[in-house]
Structure formats: structure tokens, C-alpha cells
Amino acid sequence: MAVLPIVKLGDPVLRKKARQVSPEELASPEMQGFIDDLIETMHAANGAGLAAPQVGRSVAIAAVHVEDNPRYPYKPKVPLTVFVNPTLTPLSEDAALLYEGCLSVPDLRGRVPRHMHVRVQALDRHGAPLDFEVKGLTAGTYQHEFDHLEGLVFVDRVQDPSTFSTWANFDRFHKAAFVEEARALVNRYGS
Numbered sequence: 001m002a003v004l005p006i007v008k009l010g011d012p013v014l015r016k017k018a019r020q021v022s023p024e025e026l027a028s029p030e031m032q033g034f035i036d037d038l039i040e041t042m043h044a045a046n047g048a049g050l051a052a053p054q055v056g057r058s059v060a061i062a063a064v065h066v067e068d069n070p071r072y073p074y075k076p077k078v079p080l081t082v083f084v085n086p087t088l089t090p091l092s093e094d095a096a097l098l099y100e101g102c103l104s105v106p107d108l109r110g111r112v113p114r115h116m117h118v119r120v121q122a123l124d125r126h127g128a129p130l131d132f133e134v135k136g137l138t139a140g141t142y143q144h145e146f147d148h149l150e151g152l153v154f155v156d157r158v159q160d161p162s163t164f165s166t167w168a169n170f171d172r173f174h175k176a177a178f179v180e181e182a183r184a185l186v187n188r189y190g191s
């Protein structure tokens, strides 16, 4: 296993729609080794998620995993999940403005509208079908990673550019209020 370099905003790979992965390719030792590396890289960087284009590979594979995360202390836990060739379907009109950040966008956060209830259909890393619903902040995390596979970055979805903030200034000026909002969402949606 290896920690891979994370590509940053401006790299064209982040702007490409990632290609689907066939079951045969997914099962290959090479691709399984790549998925191990993607997970190790996400953990090494304290990411809540990481998508393959962020390590320079334009395939529709992403991972999410939230435990006690120093980058996002208010996020509820999410078990390690690898999802391949996903589709996301909003299941309600509910949305919230979440502060997001991204390992490919150093030292910037901003507020992004996200659906609060989505259905995720995908393959797991072994090619078995996944079909589940996620809510609240966790739904936001999935939408962020799904966007990477579509060639989108969270900055594209920021509707009010005045919400852009460095991480230090987020902590200083915005974190306390947002943690309260996040807590209310977790209470409402259970995640």
C-alpha cells in the first residue's frame, strides 16, 4: 500500500467526468491495490472522503470514512465505504447550506447547498451492488465525493462567494455558529 500524491485545483483531471469501471477491471489485483492506496491516502490526509480523480486517476471510484476527524470534528461517524460507478438520487426537497472543504483545494472552505436525503446506488469494491439512503451531513459527504466523479469541485457549487474562508478564519469566525447548525442537522436527520 502507498500514500498517493493528491492533485490540487487546476489539474485538468479534477474537471473530467470519471469513466465507469467494468466488473472485470474492478476485480483485477491492480485495481484492488489502487483502492487500498486510495483508502490509505484518505486516512493519511484525514479526509472524510476521497475520489479517484483526486489522486490523478479518472475512474468512477470513491471512498468515504468518518471517525473522530480533526478536520471535521462535528461530522457524525460514517463507516468506511468504497463506492464504484455511483448514481445519486435526491429523495426529498430538503437542503442545507454546509461548510465544505476539500483536500484538492488547500486552505479554503465555503458554504454549499446539499440535499439532505439521497439514495446511493453503486457497486462495492468487490462488484456487489450497493443501494442505500443517506441523510444529513453524511448525505453532503456523499454528494461532495460524487461531484468529484462528475468533474465538479465544491467551489463550483458555492452560491455566495462571500462565504469563502481560510481554515484558520473558519475556526476563528464561523466555526462556532456552524457547529450549532451541524448539531441541529444531526439531531434532525440522525447523521
Ligand code: NI
Pocket (backbone or CB within 6 Å): 101, 102, 103, 104, 144, 148
Ligand atoms: Ni473533495
